[in-house]
Amino acid sequence: MAGSPSARPVVTPALIEAARAGDREAWAEVYRCYHGPVLAYLLRRTGCRPLAEDLAQDTFVRAMAGIRGYRWTGADFGAWVFTIARNVLLDHEKRRSTRRERAVAAVADRDSGVRVEEAVIAAAEAARVDAALAVLNERQRAVLRLRYWDGLSSPEIADRIGLRVGAVKTLTYRARLNLRRSLAG
Template identity: 60%
Template sequence: MNAHDCPDPAAAQSLVEAARSGDPQAWTEVYRHYHPAVFGFLMRRTSGDRPLAEDLAQDTFVKALTGIEKFQWSGTDLGAWLLTIARNTFLDHRKRRSTSRESPTGDAVDRDCGTRVEDVIIARMEAERLWAAMGLLNSRQRSVIAMRYWEELSSQEIATRVGLRTGAVKTLAYRARTNLRRSLTPYGT
């Protein structure tokens, strides 16, 4: 399947609404349906750098998960929205890389960083577990976690952005981390 293999409009809208409500099955369906197109798009943009494309694809789906409330249904496929997020994620990465002083040439890419295949597989499995656990959080908890850990905003910056008190943001983050820990711990221990 690719991003243009859109289910009928009623089914697609139903999937979006279920995902918006935090239904993990809906998020699994969105991920399974659209990941190949998003990943392929990013592979082309990264000139075949698979680890980078995988990282950017995961970032894309995390941003989609935290921003689904902003999605406006206009009859177009959800895939178009996801590809827009992927494009912006790639452009943000490229902008960060071009302003970084880590590489003396600016264009050098470390394609063999010594990462073992097993480590990549384990990291991907952990990312998928985290993705599923994030789907179990309510939308406010997802947003706070994304802003805190992916955007690296402080509690005060998050509070300003979402219009809550700093204490409320800290409480949301604490509850979200507790729920994530519970979801990610085997057998709920």
């Protein structure tokens, strides 16, 4: 385990039960197992390491607070942790979207070859897509983000969020259909 960067501790039902009972070593083992993958996921989504680290910390604080309510179903425990990470990210995006401000200087032409009009049009288009995504339900948004932003396949998404592959494909289809309708309207 120590020599191989890909080796991770195994999270077993017994380890989860020990963490639920308040065993600090068990919780540390769970943290060691999932911190790296959760941080990588959040870093891919945000593109900002300090923000990703903050969101990863929030993820584990929520997981620690909610682990007593977790019930082992046989599904990968990581799906539960990644669901929390996704929800932390979505909460952050909701908070950020209510405070979205852009200084005029941020759109100024600075010898970058980008004309101010193009930057304004791109910002308006991004706002339009954000508004269309807001119409989707949380699961649909999550599936689209995992598929198109993170580049995961349907089986990878199914494994990550604890659904069947067919359900992921249906969610993706409906999300794309709803997004298309929202953008057209």
